[in-house]
Amino acid sequence: MRALLLAAALLLLAACGGGGGGDGDGDGAQDPAGEDATAEPTADAAAHDPDATFCFAWSVSPTSLDPDKISSGALEAFAYPIFDTLVHINAQAAIEPMLATSWDVVDGGAALEMKLREDWTFHDGTPFDAEAVAANIERSKTLEGSTNAASLEAIQSVEVVDDHTVRFVLDGPAAPLIAKLATRAGMMISPAAWDAPDFDLNPQGGSGAFELESNNPDKVVYRAVEDYWDPDKLLVGGLEILNSGDDTGRMNAVTRGGCHQTHLRVEQIPQAEAEGLVVLDGSPIRTYNLYLNTAMSEFDDNRVRLALNHAVNRDEINEGLFDGYCPPITQPFPPGYWAHAENVPGDYYEYDPDKARSLLAEAGLADGFEFEAVVFALDTYVDLATAMQAQFADIGVTMNIRQLPVGEAIAAFVVDRNVAAGVMASQDVSDPAVLARDFYTEGGSWNPGDFSTPEITALHEEAMAKLEQSERAPLYAELWERIAEEAPVVHVCYPSAPSEGHVPTSGGVQVWAAGVRQFRGVYVMAE
């Protein structure tokens, strides 16, 4: 089953305005005076207005509010207020209890046992218990067209141990599954509610801090529930997410229209600061890359792949194309993320065209070669591809660019597998094991050339089997270095621009590691 493809489609569905966060001290982050999106909300309980309605100006509408029918990660933001998840990933990408209060791997790793919160019910009064969790997992795995089935494939069956203890019998490692239970795959719905005919658009029976009040094409409105189990994280009386159309409309909605926060493009940052908005620092867990199909063109030769990596001038791209907002990177995860490897720095491949030519000559390609790359038909990616095209030309390599809409570019590279390379953003993942499986193991959904080595596969499996991030991090450090030596991907840079702006009298929007906004703990200061 091919794995989920997150950041490319979802981020660009959000008009490439995907959020920030997840990195409190990332390299290259500008504006040290800005807020850190990784910081937990610090609203003084006495200073916020508990009856206020927080307004977020966005550019999209939800396609569905049924967690099992949401088609992309970015749109989960509409569902998070209504449905709590079993676990929660905080802004530092650490996993915290939520509707599950604790968990443990039992039976020698064959099962994951979770203890559930006992002081909560669904909004419609249905008890939140182990039976409800089991029913939710069953639905997510079996509902026709469920977009969560792949995320839960590691669950073979669900056992109800007692009213508030559930055991997942596993057919795979626990760590990636736990991370998935922090996404829509772990959202809990009242089993009494999901058969309602309009559940897709007007779901009731949620488990979160808000109930849905209305869902119209121009805005989605939520109201706070009474006696929420985590009152410190429910600081407003209502929430509105506007579909404000274009960039100007969103900015106007915040600076003049009474909305509190919006996401920003790089070019909007000066205006946002001039208007007095607080601009949030932070980086999405995303990288810009040239992905290679190692079964096509000359990419089965490690020397050719290394040559391309040495031919890319990452510093020039960072300064020239991104105004310093895209520091160089040579691994899948930017600094600040727990699985980032300090031993694979941004200058791991020194920019050295001479070395690149020498490597090509060793590979018998002294005269260079030619290949085609698909590129998302969006300015950022086209500019990046054009810059790399020129840099490759310096070493005699011709990269022909074919622009395609996002979905078609992905399909060409990973589904049809008829193109040698793709200039794309990485997927935002809930766990590095998912990325490693998709890109660096045979049969991985983003690995059309089935690239891997026994050492890489072994490291991946070992890291995947561990539960604690402290145990897994060193393994990923070694894994990314092995992968850097093999160079099946040309990682270029990671976007580090501030990406959220809010009025000074509000705050608390979290943009966690996968770039998905959560409105848990948002507040508006009392006047």
Place this chain on the structure above:
Amino acid sequence: MLGLVPLILLVSMLVFGLLMLVPGDPAVTLAGDDPSPERIAQIRAQLRLDDPVAVRYLRWLRGAATGDLGTSMLSSRTVASALAFALPVTASLAVVALAIGSLVGLTLGTVAGVRRGSLVDRLTTIGSSIGIAVPHFWLALVLLIVFAIDRRWLPVGGYAPLSEGVWEWLRHLLLPACALAASVAAEVARQTRAGVATVMEQDYIRTAVAKGLPRRLVIGKHALKNGAVPAVTVIGLQFNRLFSSAVVVEQVFGLPGIGRLAVESVFLRDLSMIQGVTLVTALVVIVTNLVVDLTYRYLNPKLQQA
């Protein structure tokens, strides 16, 4: 009236055919995070995208004939409900723009036509040319900046339905409507001026004046009624133009109308929604033309006798 049916059929067939030529697979877009072959195939099967074009068209036509325009390919929203939400927004915008433009145009045109050669006449003529030439989006941005962003007199965008109060409804529509009304006023003023000026030269007007009728009656009852006939035709045509011009203005002001719905549907390849929007727009145009014809016949009794 019978001619409407084949016309609508022709429009729907043309649009359906053009949509089939649009590159890209909506199933890939719908697959979102998971464009695996299995998922794409599942979506195509669910939406019956692999059926022959003619079969798909007839299926849509059968539904449309019974009022079922289908469901959005990208959400669970029915096309009818999406249109029911968007149509009042665009209709409100068009009506307010038309009202403002007609009022201003008829007034200025009448004054200019009655006082040919005067300063008002010349200013109206110049203003009409400017009003026709100025792009809607430019005027919309200028109005937005001056009255909403700088002075904060009016909202920067969004729509308030009538249920939130007439004043709130009008406040949100005023700026976008004025952006659209400029060209309406310009066209109406030109036509009215020409019509009134011509009528004012007629013998029956001189007779009315000679009989001692008050000037306002001469102008209001005799001159304007006959002189405004071409303006009525223009007003009707302007209503149709407003529907298409509203696309850009709705984007500037963030109005969730038909125009924005059409743009989003095209970008996302939501074929069901595009077809529904096209059908409704075609119906609006056709019905508007019918109303204009009927009004024209009322104003010109000779046409009724004919």
